[in-house]
Amino acid sequence: xxIVNSGSQSSIAGDFLHLASEAIRSEQSSEGALRTAISxxxxxxxxTARDQLFGLDGTGLTGGKRKLLEREFRLKRRxxxxxxxxxxxxxxxxQKTPTLNxxxxxxxxxxxxxxxxxxxxxxxxxxxxxxxxxxxRDYAEKNIALAxxxxxxxxxxxxxxxx
Amino acid sequence: MPLTLxxxxxxxxxxDMPELIAPAKDGRxxxxxxxxxxxxPTAIASKIGAQSLGSRQVLPELSILGExxxxxxxxxxxxxxxxxxxxxxxxKLEWPSGQDPxxxxxxxxxxxxxxxxxxxxxxxxxxxxxxxIVSVFQDPTEQERKAVLRLACNANVxxxxxxxxxxxxxxxxxxxxxxxxxxxxxxTKLGLRVHWR
Numbered sequence: 607x608x609i610v611n612s613g614s615q616s617s618i619a620g621d622f623l624h625l626a627s628e629a630i631r632s633e634q635s636s637e638g639a640l641r642t643a644i645s646x647x648x649x650x651x652x653x654t655a656r657d658q659l660f661g662l663d664g665t666g667l668t669g670g671k672r673k674l675l676e677r678e679f680r681l682k683r684r685x686x687x688x689x690x691x692x693x694x695x696x697x698x699x700x701q702k703t704p705t706l707n708x709x710x711x712x713x714x715x716x717x718x719x720x721x722x723x724x725x726x727x728x729x730x731x732x733x734x735x736x737x738x739x740x741x742x743r744d745y746a747e748k749n750i751a752l753a754x755x756x757x758x759x760x761x762x763x764x765x766x767x768x769x
Numbered sequence: 770m771p772l773t774l775x776x777x778x779x780x781x782x783x784x785d786m787p788e789l790i791a792p793a794k795d796g797r798x799x800x801x802x803x804x805x806x807x808x809x810p811t812a813i814a815s816k817i818g819a820q821s822l823g824s825r826q827v828l829p830e831l832s833i834l835g836e837x838x839x840x841x842x843x844x845x846x847x848x849x850x851x852x853x854x855x856x857x858x859x860x861k862l863e864w865p866s867g868q869d870p871x872x873x874x875x876x877x878x879x880x881x882x883x884x885x886x887x888x889x890x891x892x893x894x895x896x897x898x899x900x901x902i903v904s905v906f907q908d909p910t911e912q913e914r915k916a917v918l919r920l921a922c923n924a925n926v927x928x929x930x931x932x933x934x935x936x937x938x939x940x941x942x943x944x945x946x947x948x949x950x951x952x953x954x955x956x957t958k959l960g961l962r963v964h965w966r
Contacts, residue, residue, distance in 0.1 A: 682953045688911035698956060707937035709944075713961045714933065720917075720962070723908055736904060738919065738964045748965070751926040 615657050616761065622650035623754055630747050640742040641725040647753035648722035651715055651760050656693045658763035659700075666766070667692070674768050675699075690719060696766050705762065714756055721749045859888045860921075863902040871905055871916050871958060879955050883918050886939050887961075896932045897923040906960065917960040929965040936961075 613621065626643035629635045635643075660667040667675070679687040679695050687695065697712040724737055724745075739745040862884045865872070880903055891898045900921040907914045922929055944952050 682957050685912060688913075691911050691913065702937065702941065707934050709940050710933050710937045710961075714930070716960055717962045719908075720906055720960075723910065727909055736906065738921070748926070752930070755926065755930050 615653065615662055619650040619654045619757060622646040623750065623757060626650075626746065626750050626753075630743055630750060635743070637742050640746040643746045644725035644742075644749045645722045647750050648718040651718055651753050651756045652690060652693065654757060654760040655697060655715065655763055658760060659693065659696055659766040661765075664689075664693070671766070671768060694719065697763070699766070699768075700764065706759065711756070711759060714752065715760075718749060718753055718756065721745065859892065860898055860900045863900070865904060869905050869916075871914050872903075875951065875954055876916050876958055879951065879959055880916060880918055882943065883940075883955075883959065883961065886943060887918070887920060887936065890936055890939060891932070894932070894935065896928075899923050915958055915960045917962055919962045919964060921964045922966075924965050926965055929963045933961075933963050 623646075626647045629639045629643040632639075656664045656667075660671075675692060675696060676687055678699075679692060682695075694712050694715050697708050697715065700706065700708040702708055721737075724734065725742075728734055737745055739748065862881065884901055887901070888898065890896070898920060900919075902919050902921075904917050904919060905914060906917050922932070924932065944955060947955065
């Protein structure tokens with residue numbers, strides 16, 4: 607028996623953001639909850655961007671389109687792309703419009719991703735020193751604010767066309 | 770201990786933040802700094818105390834280390850009617866203390882130019898930059914290392930993103946003028962991050 611998906615991708619992304627907001631509103635939220643909030647809001651934006659560019663679950667990123675994008679990535683970065691890298695990289699290929707700034711958008715999503723890496727993987731003082739805040743609540747709050755702005759832009763991304 | 774940035778050299782009280790337009794319902798973000806669009810850089814410059822924009826006075830001179838020499842020592846300055854000196858400076862570009870293999874000559878050169886582009890734009894629109902620091906970020910999940918230029922500012926998230934977005938055209942124009950190798954280096958090894966209050 608499979609889980610039935612009761613929401614659209616868009617509504618789930620909104621849920622992620624909502625849950626993250628609840629975590630910072632509650633005084634009781636633990637560090638784990640605040641770290642999870644940071645992680646969730648990155649995924650809200652990342653998954654929305656992926657699905658806008660390549661269809662639900664990124665299913666359009668297959669075959670020739672995927673190979674072409676991976677080849678371009680390898681050519682530029684001299685390494686194999688990770689799945690997140692590939693989506694953020696694809697954003698830079700989109701045509702700039704008056705309402706879409708692909709170069710800066712990819713950097714902004716990169717900032718959320720960086721926060722998610724800290725939240726999910728880093729526990730030592732040396733690694734945590736790179737975080738530009740002195741507590742998880744403020745860091746989560748900043749990332750939620752950023753994600754809520756970026757989500758609106760990600761929802762307007764066009765379908766990806768190879769350059 | 771959090772990342773520390775250089776002492777602010779911008780006098781907040783002397784800068785009027787541009788009026789910002791709320792995000793449109795269609796998902797578009799705010800238009801960046803409408804004041805700048807309608808009044809032009811010179812008018813904005815006079816408001817923030819700069820004597821001239823569009824000339825070399827706007828850009829900080831770079832030492833061989835790539836650090837601004839315009840910071841606290843020789844700020845752009847003007848006078849209020851009251852006679853109080855109004856100081857608008859730029860934060861120095863701070864580098865990591867140790868050596869790092871990612872900070873090659875070409876990466877350092879690109880970071881210095883990126884810094885100049887950012888600071889120039891900030892002065893044009895009166896954006897309150899507080900600090901600029903280079904750090905290295907490593908993503909353990911994708912074997913990625915990047916040299917990141919971090920901007921700290923006295924702005925809110927909407928203002929910070931509007932400023933960030935306003936850099937797109939400058940960055941695109943700059944990238945077009947770079948060689949293929951430099952462009953690839955920028956896209957693959959450099960990052961820009963903005964941290965607001």
